[in-house]
Amino acid sequence: MSSLPMTAVRTAVEAKEDLRAQIDAARLPKHIAIIMDGNGRWARQRFLPRIAGHRMGARTVHEVVETSARLGLQALSLYAFSAENWKRPKTEIDTLMELLREYIKKELEEIHRNNIRIQILGHYELLPAWVQEDIEQAIRVTGKNTGMVLNVALNYSARTELADAFQSILKSNQQNRNLEITEQMIAEHLYTKGLPDPDLLIRTSGEMRVSNFLLWQIAYAEIWVTDTYWPDFTARHLMQAILDFQKRERRYGGLGRGGV
Ligand code: IPE
Ligand code: IPE
Ligand code: MG
Numbered sequence: 001m002s003s004l005p006m007t008a009v010r011t012a013v014e015a016k017e018d019l020r021a022q023i024d025a026a027r028l029p030k031h032i033a034i035i036m037d038g039n040g041r042w043a044r045q046r047f048l049p050r051i052a053g054h055r056m057g058a059r060t061v062h063e064v065v066e067t068s069a070r071l072g073l074q075a076l077s078l079y080a081f082s083a084e085n086w087k088r089p090k091t092e093i094d095t096l097m098e099l100l101r102e103y104i105k106k107e108l109e110e111i112h113r114n115n116i117r118i119q120i121l122g123h124y125e126l127l128p129a130w131v132q133e134d135i136e137q138a139i140r141v142t143g144k145n146t147g148m149v150l151n152v153a154l155n156y157s158a159r160t161e162l163a164d165a166f167q168s169i170l171k172s173n174q175q176n177r178n179l180e181i182t183e184q185m186i187a188e189h190l191y192t193k194g195l196p197d198p199d200l201l202i203r204t205s206g207e208m209r210v211s212n213f214l215l216w217q218i219a220y221a222e223i224w225v226t227d228t229y230w231p232d233f234t235a236r237h238l239m240q241a242i243l244d245f246q247k248r249e250r251r252y253g254g255l256g257r258g259g260v
Pocket of ligand 2: 035
């Protein structure tokens with residue numbers, strides 16, 4: 001082997017370590033939410049079928065989950081399939097489900113070993129039965145883990161989540177005619193109950209929209225958008241996003257440092 005590739009590998013590893021060293025561990029985001037976008041465009045750029053992009057995207061998921069757990073995040077939420085994605089051709093949807101199953105089969109052991117707990121956000125009971133079995137196994141196997149919570153959004157819609165929350169509040173307060181709905185009550189009936197809201201929302205592929213993802217929970221999230229397509233996203237991008245997050249000044253409607 002020539003020395004050039006080895007140098008390149010070393011440089012990449014050094015760059016990653018360098019970024020990691022700059023992160024202030026005491027001020028990590030507690031919860032990162034990611035809209036994983038651009039698989040289709042990544043493939044088109046290479047004259048490949050869209051599904052090749054999804055396949056590469058699954059590798060990115062591996063790297064991002066591993067890095068997030070190592071960094072010590074409390075929660076990571078990944079938007080994998082939206083309730084609107086059913087509009088896509090059946091062949092693409094079928095392959096996405098197949099990839100999801102492959103991902104669980106391949107990664108479950110390592111996820112479990114890393115003490116990660118898997119949760120699903122969304123109506124996954126409407127997914128094909130065979131993939132539901134794998135999902136349920138993943139939930140069951142990791143159910144008692146105490147490390148990072150990995151939320152996978154499947155057949156997810158934030159508006160449906162809110163409608164579900166209101167419905168569930170009504171159901172559990174049937175006797176109360178003077179029910180007063182509070183913000184806390186809503187938060188406690190969301191799919192993400194018990195978790196801190198995402199403080200950082202990442203979207204890949206340059207799109208400046210939230211596409212019906214965690215609308216309630218991202219009220220005060222810092223947004224970080226990269227032009228990089230999801231299959232090209234790496235641990236380095238994730239750490240860059242965290243570093244940029246740590247430089248931001250979060251005001252929550254108040255005044256900034258120094259009163260301006
Ligand atoms: C994101 O990539 C993956 C899913 C939505 C399932 P896309 O498939 O949306 O890729 P683009 O946006 O067409 O490039
Ligand atoms: C958002 O990406 C949904 C997921 C990442 C699963 P889309 O590609 O479906 O979103 P739009 O259509 O660009 O808003
Ligand atoms: Mg897209």
